[in-house]
Amino acid sequence: MLHQGIADFFRDPSYQVDSVAIRNFRETATGHQLLVDLLLFPLDKESFNQTEMNSAISAFSTHTYDPPEIFGPYIFRADQYRPFSGGSISTNTGIVIGAVVGAVVLVMLLTIAGIYGLRQKKRAEKATGQNNPFAKWNQSTSSVDAPQLTGAKAFTFEELRKCTDNFSEANDVGGGGYG
Incomplete structure (x- = not known):
């Protein structure tokens, strides 16, 4: 009713x-x-x-x-009515445009960072290859193993005396002149 x-x-x-x-x-x-x-x-x-x-x-x-x-008589109490159609479209459009622009900028920054990272990685690999004398050693085509370097060789006093014939003057390197 x-x-x-x-x-x-x-x-x-x-x-x-x-x-x-x-x-x-x-x-x-x-x-x-x-x-x-x-x-x-x-x-x-x-x-x-x-x-x-x-x-x-x-x-x-x-x-x-x-x-x-x-x-009988009534008392009217209105609750808040929120969804007015005026103005909501432009607000939503602004939010969508802002989100899209932000996403595009983020993707561009991530792409630039990725490219920079790859270039740095290539530069590091190139520098490592140039500093390593055995980097281009191909064991599949060479029958000789790469020398195993462990650092500078230390000689004992006895070994030096034996090799230089008791430190003979004949084995003096850099002595003398040109004429």
Whole structure:
């Protein structure tokens, strides 16, 4: 009865209401008043604009709507209505554009960092190859193993004396002149 009365009231084309829903029926602890949540759905669109919402609110707050006598007088309390259609498209568009631009910049920076990293890796490999005298030693084509270097060879005093014929003057390197 209440639902049909409200639905009939909003059939007036000036309200632009497609359908009405009433839910959450309850009674107040004092005064035995009926409390309901009234949901209004706009005609041929997703949400009401500000003018349409004000018109629907005004119908209840000025008591233009007259409920059946069984319910008695009512008190209207409007909850906040959030989804207005005006201005939301440009806000969403700005957010989407900002997100896309940010993603493109991030991808470009990651690409540049990746290219820089690969170049640095190639430079490091090239420098390692130039500093290693056996880097180009190919054991598959050579029958000789690469020499195993362990550092500078240390000779004992006895070995030096034996090799130089007891430090003979004949073995003096760098002595003498050119003529």
